[in-house]
Amino acid sequence: MNQRDAQRLETRRTLAEHALRLFRDQGFDETTVEEIAAAAGVSPRTFFLHFSTKSAAAFPDHDIRVEEFRTRLGSGVDRSNPLSHLCQTLVIGLDTTSPMRRTRYQLLSTVPALQDEDSRTDRDYESVAVAYLIESWGDGVEVRLRAHAVANAMMGVIRASLIAWGDAGIDPQRVCLEMLQRMFGSPFDQPLQSLQSNTATSG
Amino acid sequence: MNQRDAQRLETRRTLAEHALRLFRDQGFDETTVEEIAAAAGVSPRTFFLHFSTKSAAAFPDHDIRVEEFRTRLGSGVDRSNPLSHLCQTLVIGLDTTSPMRRTRYQLLSTVPALQDEDSRTDRDYESVAVAYLIESWGDGVEVRLRAHAVANAMMGVIRASLIAWGDAGIDPQRVCLEMLQRMFGSPFDQPLQSLQSNTATSG
DNA sequence: CATGTCGATGCACTGAGTGCAGTTAATACG
DNA sequence: CGTATTAACTGCACTCAGTGCATCGACATG
Structure with missing residues (x-):
């Protein structure tokens, strides 16, 4: 340095x-x-x-955190269950210790310009998640769409949890993991993984 | 007039x-x-x-469409299954006929400023959906969070589908309904509705 | 016809964000 | 150690999004 x-x-x-x-x-x-x-x-x-x-x-550590996320995703050994790995990596990345971060999310619920910025940062996480899912599932028009949908939905849950953390102090990690597992748990994961084989049927 | x-x-x-x-x-x-x-x-x-x-x-009919959405949601008779009603109302509202609308979503994937605007409009739909869910489930700190999370996630799926429509011409209604049902189908709906009774355990 | 309403306009202004040239201090190199 | 280079910082002039305000003129209302 x-x-x-x-x-x-x-x-x-x-x-x-x-x-x-x-x-x-x-x-x-x-x-x-x-x-x-x-x-x-x-x-x-x-x-x-x-x-x-x-x-x-208001989001000075954004780039670093996205890179951390990408790294953690890539180093994942649990290739057998990509959705589960993705959920866990997202939730682990939630930092609920910094008071500055808390302040940020308190502001978020009232300032539209910061909500725009937050959506923008979410898009970066989403790109990383999509790349990971496509890599795991194999590429294809239909798979690509599903990857985007899943990533978007996950980020939506994260965002809601973080805002609830700012507003009401609810621990985002616990509730996030629960909701994500409910949405993307085993009944969802198996059919999705089977998409690898039938990407040719789409489009 | x-x-x-x-x-x-x-x-x-x-x-x-x-x-x-x-x-x-x-x-x-x-x-x-x-x-x-x-x-x-x-x-x-x-x-x-x-x-x-x-x-x-680029989104001139936004206010009208949100009001349409609110009206359609309110006039719903299927109070027994709010999540299902919400999904269907969202999907019905997707307009895949206007070429202007298609152009809009084609632009969306490349223009950050329009993505911001789209996120902003999504927030309005989300507010309506959250209000509906809270009304259906009963209010409470934990319920409020779950309502936001569900609404965010749903909008995420819709957004991904609309962008895929713009980019690749995939019919958003079919794929949306399928994915939403998979995420918020019966295994998810029952436990969520049971939240009405235990809102006191939160916060 | 008289009066009020309201969409459109012009003007001056604030503030975000950019391009460019110049300064200064740290760094790299001989 | 002395010199060349790099790069953070600065000042200035500029474009453009968006706002406040006063005004004009056409349409509506009685």
């Missing part, structure tokens, strides 16, 4: 910290990028060197 | 039509609101009298 890299990460961290604080204290729309930059002691232009949009500053 | 109302709707329709055409032909980011307004023969200011954002012009 260079001194340069350390300084860059520190700037980024400071920006994200002040952004979330300002969003929480005075509202998202009432906070300008100029204010965030000033609070972090940098120029407004610098903000956009670290985050592509104002709302992205 | 006033002459005034007719003119207003006509302006709105024209704006939406030119917006979608321009998005398709020259790209979303490469199209300015000024261009759309000019193509429709109105002033740029007028555009924002009809649509709150540039991307909203």
Whole structure:
């Protein structure tokens, strides 16, 4: 880790910290990028060197987490039951320890711009999940659709659980795992895996 | 219908039509609101009298469709099986006849700004679905979470199917109904309905 | 005909986000 | 150690989405 890299990460961290604080204290729309930059002691232009949009500053660890997710998925040994492995990997990735993360999801239920950003981040997880499912099931038009549907549905459950965590403090891991298993448990998994063989019938 | 109302709707329709055409032909980011307004023969200011954002012009019938959905849900007689009724109402609402709608979903897979808009519209459907489920199941912290999770998951399946329709021409109604039934069929519905009685055990 | 309503317009403005050129300090290299 | 290079940061000018406000003019209403 260079001194340069350390300084860059520190700037980024400071920006994200002040952004979330300002969003929480005075509202998202009432906070300008100029204010965030000033609070972090940098120029407004610098903000956009670290985050592509104002709302992205509320999800500073997004890229890292997606990569973690991809890595954990890939290193999975349980290739016999891809859906189950996917569910577990998603749930393990839920971090309910950081208070900053909690603040983020509390904001999420009231700020549309942050909901947009959240949907955007969900799309990245979804892409990884879809790639994994296609790799597991084999490619095909119909399989591709099912992979997207399953990934979308899973992310929907995760999102609802995280918002409930922010709003009501409900432990997302427990309830997520239960609901995902109910939706994608054994009665769902077997027929889906059998799709490998009949992809030619679709389209 | 006033002459005034007719003119207003006509302006709105024209704006939406030119917006979608321009998005398709020259790209979303490469199209300015000024261009759309000019193509429709109105002033740029007028555009924002009809649509709150540039991307909203790609979903001109959104509000109407959500209201249709709400109405159809409310008039449902099948109160004994709310999940099944919800699935069917969602699928019935899918319109696969309009070529404009097809164009919209073709754009959706490549334009991030329109994906944001789509997520936003999905949130409206989700609210309606959640309200319906809470009304059916009875309120409670845990029930509320499950309602959100189910609604999110359902919208995820719908979204994937519609995008697959745009991309590959797959009939969304057939595949949607099948997947939704598999996820929320009888093994899922009974335990969920029994939640009515134990909402006190949550939160 | 008189009056009110409402869609459309023009204008000035805020704020997000971009392109570009320049500065400064850390790093790599001889 | 001295020099060249890299890269984070900065300032400036710009585009464009979206808003507030005052106004005009056509249509509606009595």
